[in-house]
Amino acid sequence: MTYALSIVDLTISFGEFTVLDKVTVNFSPGERHAILGPNGAGKTTLFNLITGDLKPTSGTIEFYGNDVTNTSTHKRIRLGMRRTYQSSLLFKDLTVRDNIFAAVRGIKAGRMKVLPLSKDHSDVIDTEKLIGRVHLKDVADKKVVDLSHGQQRQLEIGMAMAGEPKFILLDEPAAGLSPKERDDLVRLLEGLPSEIGFVIIEHDLDIALKVVEQVTVMSNGKIIASESPQEIVKNPQVQAIYMGTHDHKGNMHA
Amino acid sequence: MDIFSQIRNSSQWVFYLFGLIALLAYPSFANNFFVFQIGALSLILGMIALSLTLLAGYGGMVSLSQMSIAGLAGYFLALFGESNAVQSLQLAPIIAVPAAIILATLVASFFGLLSVRTEGVYTIMITLAVGVATFYFVQQNYVIFNGFQGLSGILPPTVFGTNFKDPVPFYYVSLMCAVLAYVFVVSLIRSPFGVALQGIRDNPRRMKALGYNIFLHRIVTHSIAGALAATGGVLLAWFNGFVSPGIVGVDAMINILIIAVIGGLNHPIGGFVGAVIFILLQNFAIDLVGSDRFRLLVGCVFFLIVIFSPNGLIGVGSKILNWAKKRPKASEDKMGMEVIKVDDV
Numbered sequence: 001m002t003y004a005l006s007i008v009d010l011t012i013s014f015g016e017f018t019v020l021d022k023v024t025v026n027f028s029p030g031e032r033h034a035i036l037g038p039n040g041a042g043k044t045t046l047f048n049l050i051t052g053d054l055k056p057t058s059g060t061i062e063f064y065g066n067d068v069t070n071t072s073t074h075k076r077i078r079l080g081m082r083r084t085y086q087s088s089l090l091f092k093d094l095t096v097r098d099n100i101f102a103a104v105r106g107i108k109a110g111r112m113k114v115l116p117l118s119k120d121h122s123d124v125i126d127t128e129k130l131i132g133r134v135h136l137k138d139v140a141d142k143k144v145v146d147l148s149h150g151q152q153r154q155l156e157i158g159m160a161m162a163g164e165p166k167f168i169l170l171d172e173p174a175a176g177l178s179p180k181e182r183d184d185l186v187r188l189l190e191g192l193p194s195e196i197g198f199v200i201i202e203h204d205l206d207i208a209l210k211v212v213e214q215v216t217v218m219s220n221g222k223i224i225a226s227e228s229p230q231e232i233v234k235n236p237q238v239q240a241i242y243m244g245t246h247d248h249k250g251n252m253h254a
Numbered sequence: 255m256d257i258f259s260q261i262r263n264s265s266q267w268v269f270y271l272f273g274l275i276a277l278l279a280y281p282s283f284a285n286n287f288f289v290f291q292i293g294a295l296s297l298i299l300g301m302i303a304l305s306l307t308l309l310a311g312y313g314g315m316v317s318l319s320q321m322s323i324a325g326l327a328g329y330f331l332a333l334f335g336e337s338n339a340v341q342s343l344q345l346a347p348i349i350a351v352p353a354a355i356i357l358a359t360l361v362a363s364f365f366g367l368l369s370v371r372t373e374g375v376y377t378i379m380i381t382l383a384v385g386v387a388t389f390y391f392v393q394q395n396y397v398i399f400n401g402f403q404g405l406s407g408i409l410p411p412t413v414f415g416t417n418f419k420d421p422v423p424f425y426y427v428s429l430m431c432a433v434l435a436y437v438f439v440v441s442l443i444r445s446p447f448g449v450a451l452q453g454i455r456d457n458p459r460r461m462k463a464l465g466y467n468i469f470l471h472r473i474v475t476h477s478i479a480g481a482l483a484a485t486g487g488v489l490l491a492w493f494n495g496f497v498s499p500g501i502v503g504v505d506a507m508i509n510i511l512i513i514a515v516i517g518g519l520n521h522p523i524g525g526f527v528g529a530v531i532f533i534l535l536q537n538f539a540i541d542l543v544g545s546d547r548f549r550l551l552v553g554c555v556f557f558l559i560v561i562f563s564p565n566g567l568i569g570v571g572s573k574i575l576n577w578a579k580k581r582p583k584a585s586e587d588k589m590g591m592e593v594i595k596v597d598d599v
């Protein structure tokens with residue numbers, strides 16, 4: 001079987017400092033997976049390597065059977081990979097609609113078109129649909145700077161859902177959200193078509209364990225456990241490093 | 255999302271209509287000097303500055319080599335079309351003009367290729383370097399570019415008995431090109447390409463993660479801006495009747511930057527506003543302050559604008575408009591403060 005993502009011996013060092021050390025992990029198509037781990041464990045760095053924001057020192061990354069280790073980011077995206085960013089990377093001076101529109105167009109062949117699109121162009125319609133799906137209709141004409149934090153996170157996810165994603169990497173999408181916004185997020189993730197897989201980095205176990213079937217725990221650039229949510233809470237190694245010992249970002253639940 | 259509905263929906267169309275009428279009627283109340291030396295030249299330099307506005311304001315690529323492209327287009331025109339140059343091919347304008355613009359556009363694409371992997375100040379340095387290299391190249395190459403003397407005898411065509419070197423016809427040709435270029439850029443920045451370009455300006459890393467090939471986008475923007483600058487360059491060669499290394503010198507390169515910044519980089523009209531101010535200063539401030547102090551004066555205007563309105567004169571205009579709108583609410587005596595605070599990001 002081909003994995004959606006197959007990561008083998010992935011290593012990256014900055015000078016003397018090895019941030020990821022021979023990480024090997026596979027994700028199947030449609031799989032929903034959480035990554036936990038303390039600050040600085042290398043979770044975001046793993047995402048950056050998968051999307052090509054960073055180049056690994058050694059190791060390989062395969063996406064649906066294609067070796068993408070040396071492929072440029074935009075080509076990986078066109079293969080169906082998507083991500084959100086931990087600290088939001090939105091176009092602050094553009095409207096919500098233009099942000100979504102940019103995402104909808106990014107994977108389309110006509111992205112270099114120099115003529116404006118007609119109002120009934122399928123991409124214009126897709127943009128409106130996507131705005132509705134992430135509940136941003138009311139603020140579609142607002143600039144991103146004028147949105148609340150929660151709305152900005154929604155927009156991040158909306159942009160990752162554009163086109164036909166096959167696999168989405170979500171970097172702490174719930175950080176800083178209110179309880180209600182968290183519920184909305186859980187519903188949004190649960191509502192994704194079943195063939196779309198995702199990996200979610202999440203400190204809030206309530207969220208992570210609700211929406212995933214597999215949990216991987218990282219620490220110091222290494223994977224220390226990869227189990228089902230039920231087992232992971234019982235794993236003594238995980239409990240020692242991660243759970244009881246310190247209250248992580250104040251939202252850790254034992 | 256198309257530009258015309260945008261114009262219709264807002265009150266801007268009144269502004270556009272009156273602007274266009276005023277520009278069309280201008281030759282009927284201005285003398286030849288104002289029509290040609292001020293009017294036509296402002297439109298031409300405005301077009302070249304517009305190409306920089308597109309690159310810098312919308313693409314985040316501050317290129318100093320736009321004047322080099324314009325100048326090279328003039329050189330190519332002299333080489334392909336009718337001119338005094340012995341090496342000229344003496345082709346008809348209908349072939350020579352597009353050929354000159356296309357070749358200059360290719361050069362611009364090449365300059366783009368050299369600079370798109372750089373950011374910020376490095377882009378400025380690289381484009382300065384290729385611009386200076388262009389200057390020395392045309393100055394030291396005698397076989398093709400005729401060294402420091404340049405090439406002369408470049409004349410606009412006579413069509414149906416109208417000599418386009420005459421001030422009024424030349425003005426209208428320049429106006430037509432400038433309006434087309436302006437409308438093109440305004441619609442470009444609302445197009446998928448333009449939205450993407452602004453995205454790449456603000457956030458290149460994110461754009462890659464949305465599937466955009468950002469280097470290709472930047473190179474194409476250099477090509478488009480190159481075509482605009484080249485069109486301005488052809489008009490400039492006709493305006494002067496000659497091309498020489500001075501046209502692509504560092505002074506001229508910097509002037510385009512000054513024009514674009516004075517006018518304001520965040521709207522396509524900025525280049526034209528800046529060009530009018532610059533040309534007026536160039537023609538009349540010299541009488542007031544003397545020619546050696548002209549640069550000092552331009553420098554001061556530049557300085558004041560950059561300090562008080564990062565968005566150029568366009569920014570000043572929109573601040574006053576915003577202030578006028580807000581006036582009824584805040585009619586206390588904070589007027590001066592208001593003007594500076596509004597919309598100041």
Ligand SMILES: Nc1ncnc2c1ncn2[C@@H]1O[C@H](COP(=O)(O)OP(=O)(O)OP(=O)(O)O)[C@@H](O)[C@H]1O
Binds near residue numbers: 086
């Ligand atoms: N470009 C870089 N250069 C040097 N060190 C880096 C770089 N990027 C990340 N690091 C280091 O790698 C380590 C892992 O960082 P990373 O952002 O992947 O952690 P994380 O698991 O996402 O943590 P958090 O929960 O805080 O988001 C950190 O110690 C960080 O300082």
Ligand SMILES: [Mg+2]
Binds near residue numbers: 043045
């Ligand atoms: Mg992180």
